[in-house]
Amino acid sequence: MIEGRFGDEDELFFEVELIANNGLELPGDALLDTGFSGWVAMDDRDFEGLD
Incomplete structure (x- = not known):
């Protein structure tokens, strides 16, 4: 799994x-x-178990 964060923009x-x-x-x-630079669409299966 890759985890990240969104910046100010x-x-x-x-x-x-x-x-090295x-x-x-x-x-x-x-x-x-x-x-x-618009919306990002993701499959709802990517959110399973994130409750």
Whole structure:
């Protein structure tokens, strides 16, 4: 499961962890850029069990 959060302008951010060749782990936020600035449609099955 991928968890994220919406920003101030409804952009979707989620945490990623980059791992360098030497094993150094670098956590940070990634922005999902769809190029779409309107509504996002999701299947209601994606919300099962979130009560």
